[in-house]
Amino acid sequence: xxxxxxxxxxxxxxxxxxxxxxxxxxxxxxxxxxxxxxxxxxxxxxxxxxxxxxxxxxxxxxxxxxxxxxxxxxxxxxxxxxxxxxxxxxxxxxxxxxxxxxxxxxxxxxxxxxxxxxxxxxxxxxxxxxxxxxxxxxxxxxxxxxxxxxxxxxxxxxxxxxxxxxxxxxxxxxxxxxxxxxxxxxxxxxxxxxxxxxxxxxxxxxxxxxxxxxxxxxxxxxxxxxxxxxxxxxxxxxxxxxxxxxxxxxxxxxxxxxxxxxxxxxxxxxxxxxxxxxxxxxxxxxxxxxxxxxxxxxxxxxxxxxxxxxxxxxxxxxxxxxxxxxxxxxxxxxxxxxx
Amino acid sequence: xxxxxxxxxxxxxxxxxxxxxxxxxxxxxxxxxxxxxxxxxxxxxxxxxxxxxxxxxxxxxxxxxxxxxxxxxxxxxxxxxxxxxxxxxxxxxxxxxxxxxxxxxxxxxxxxxxxxxxxxxxxxxxxxxxxxxxxxxxxxxxxxxxxxxxxxxxxxxxxxxxxxxxxxxxxxxxxxxxxxxxxxxxxxxxxxxxxxxxxxxxxxxxxxxxxxxxxxxxxxxx
Numbered sequence: 001x002x003x004x005x006x007x008x009x010x011x012x013x014x015x016x017x018x019x020x021x022x023x024x025x026x027x028x029x030x031x032x033x034x035x036x037x038x039x040x041x042x043x044x045x046x047x048x049x050x051x052x053x054x055x056x057x058x059x060x061x062x063x064x065x066x067x068x069x070x071x072x073x074x075x076x077x078x079x080x081x082x083x084x085x086x087x088x089x090x091x092x093x094x095x096x097x098x099x100x101x102x103x104x105x106x107x108x109x110x111x112x113x114x115x116x117x118x119x120x121x122x123x124x125x126x127x128x129x130x131x132x133x134x135x136x137x138x139x140x141x142x143x144x145x146x147x148x149x150x151x152x153x154x155x156x157x158x159x160x161x162x163x164x165x166x167x168x169x170x171x172x173x174x175x176x177x178x179x180x181x182x183x184x185x186x187x188x189x190x191x192x193x194x195x196x197x198x199x200x201x202x203x204x205x206x207x208x209x210x211x212x213x214x215x216x217x218x219x220x221x222x223x224x225x226x227x228x229x230x231x232x233x234x235x236x237x238x239x240x241x242x243x244x245x246x247x248x249x250x251x252x253x254x255x256x257x258x259x260x261x262x263x264x265x266x267x268x269x270x271x272x273x274x275x276x277x278x279x280x281x282x283x284x285x286x287x288x289x290x291x292x293x294x295x296x297x298x299x300x301x302x303x304x305x306x307x308x309x310x311x312x313x314x315x316x317x318x319x320x321x322x323x324x325x326x327x328x329x330x331x332x333x334x335x336x337x338x339x
Numbered sequence: 340x341x342x343x344x345x346x347x348x349x350x351x352x353x354x355x356x357x358x359x360x361x362x363x364x365x366x367x368x369x370x371x372x373x374x375x376x377x378x379x380x381x382x383x384x385x386x387x388x389x390x391x392x393x394x395x396x397x398x399x400x401x402x403x404x405x406x407x408x409x410x411x412x413x414x415x416x417x418x419x420x421x422x423x424x425x426x427x428x429x430x431x432x433x434x435x436x437x438x439x440x441x442x443x444x445x446x447x448x449x450x451x452x453x454x455x456x457x458x459x460x461x462x463x464x465x466x467x468x469x470x471x472x473x474x475x476x477x478x479x480x481x482x483x484x485x486x487x488x489x490x491x492x493x494x495x496x497x498x499x500x501x502x503x504x505x506x507x508x509x510x511x512x513x514x515x516x517x518x519x520x521x522x523x524x525x526x527x528x529x530x531x532x533x534x535x536x537x538x539x540x541x542x543x544x545x546x547x548x549x550x551x552x553x554x555x556x557x558x559x560x561x
C-alpha cells in the first residue's frame with residue numbers, strides 16, 4: 001500500500017513535557033511512514049500519546065526532538081511562513097468540531113478560502129460545492145448551534161476540504177458521536193479518500209473505526225509504537241500486549257472480582273487454541289451442573305480470548321480435579337472468593 | 340425648589356456627563372481593547388506566547404486598577420495639567436477617567452476573549468491563520484456578544500467615575516447632585532435626588548441596551 005516515497009515520514013519523534021511533578025514522556029521515539037492515499041489509523045488508550053503525535057504533524061504541538069517530513073518538507077524546522085502554507089495543505093478535524101459559533105455554516109467553510117485570498121464570488125461558489133460534498137446543501141445559512149453533532153462534523157470536514165488539502169488529520173473525529181453518526185462520518189471520510197485522493201491520518205481509541213476504514217494501523221502504547229502493519233495483519237496476528245488489551249482479547253487478570261459473590265473459578269482464555277467446547281466437556285466428564293456467572297470470550301483468527309467465571313463446586317476435591325483438567329487444556333484457572 | 344429651576348440644571352449636568360463619558364469611553368476602548376488582546380495572546384499557552392511581557396503588562400494594569408479613583412485624580416493633577424492644560428472642568432477630567440478606565444477595559448476585554456473556546460483558536464491555527472487573522476477573524480468576532488456586554492459594564496463604571504470627578508471640580512450630574520444640591524442645604528435636596536435619579540436611569544438604560552444587543556448578536560442562542 002505504501003508508495004515508494006511516503007507522503008508523511010516521522011522519524012524518532014520525542015515529546016517530553018515538563019511540569020511541576022517532573023518530566024512526562026508523551027512520545028518516546030516514534031518512527032512511522034504513511035503512504036500517499038492511505039487511511040492510516042493510530043489507536044491507543046487515552047494517555048498513550050496519540051493526540052500529541054497527531055498534533056506534532058502540523059506543529060500544533062512542538063516535539064522535543066525528531067523529524068516530521070510531509071511531502072519531503074521538514075515541518076519542524078520550516079520557517080513560520082512555510083509552516084502556514086503547509087498547514088493549508090494539511091487540514092485537521094477535531095473531536096469537538098471546533099466550528100466558529102458566530103459564523104454560519106457557509107461562513108465556516110469560507111474561512112480557509114478567506115485565508116487563501118480567494119475572491120468572494122469564487123469562494124461562495126466553492127462553499128456551495130463543498131456543502132454538496134458533505135450533503136449539507138440546505139444548511140448554508142444555519143448556525144452551528146442549530147446542527148446536530150454529525151452535521152457539525154460534516155461542516156468541519158467541508159471546511160477542512162476547502163483548502164484542497166493533501167492530508168486530512170482526524171483527531172478523535174468520531175469520538176463525540178453516536179454509533180450511527182460515526183458510521184456516516186466514516187463513510188464520508190472513506191469517500192473523500194477515494195474520490196479526492198486525500199491521505200487520511202486518524203487517531204482513535206475505538207477499534208471499530210480502525211477496522212472499518214483504515215488500510216494500515218499503528219498501536220500506540222505509553223508513547224511508543226507497540227506494533228504496526230496492515231489492519232488485517234494487526235487484527236488477526238496481534239502480537240503486542242497493548243494490542244491484545246485494546247482489542248479486548250486479553251483477559252485483564254487484575255480485574256476487580258466483586259462480581260463473584262459465591263466461590264468461583266475464573267477461566268482465562270488467552271489465545272487458547274481449543275477445538276472443543278470446554279464447558280460441555282466439563283459437564284460430561286464430571287457429571288456436574290456448570291453455572292456460568294459471567295463470560296466474555298471472543299474468537300479472533302480461530303483463537304479464543306477472554307474469560308469466563310463459573311461457580312466453583314462445594315466439594316474441594318472435585319474443584320481440584322476441574323482445575324487440573326482445565327489447566328491441562330491450556331487454560332489458566334484462578335480461584336475467586338467473595339469478599 | 341420648583342421643577343422649572345431644577346430642569347435646566349439637570350440638563351446642564353447631563354450634557355456635561357455625556358461630554359465626559361463619550362470621549363472617555365471611546366479613548367478607553369482605543370487603549371484598553373489592544374491591551375486586552377495583548378493580555379490574552381501573550382499568555383503562556385496562547386497564540387503569541389510572551390510570558391514576561393504578559394506579566395509586566397498584567398502588573399501595570401493591576402497597579403492602575405488598584406488605586407482608588409479619587410486618589411488617582413489627585414495624583415494625576417500635574418500630568419493632567421500638562422496634557423490637558425488645566426485640571427478643572429469636564430474636559431480636564433477625561434484624562435484621569437481614561438487612565439483609570441483603560442486598564443479596567445483591558446481586563447474586561449481580556450475576560451471576554453478568554454471565553455472563546457481554545458479548540459476554535461486551535462482549528463484556526465491548524466488552517467494556517469496568522470496571529471493577526473486569529474485576532475480579527477476568530478477572537479474578536481467569536482467574543483462579540485460578550486464584548487458588548489462588557490462594554491455596557493465599562494461605560495457604567497466610567498459613568499460612576501464621572502460622578503466622583505465632581506469632587507475635584509469636574510462637573511456633570513455628580514457635581515449637580517453634590518455641589519449644587521447637597522452642599523447648599525435642605526432646600527436644594529430635590530436637585531440632588533433628581534440628579535441621582537437621572538444617573539440611575541442612565542445606568543439602567545446602558546445595561547438594558549447592552550444585554551439586548553448581546554442577546555441579539557449571539558448566534559449560540561438558537
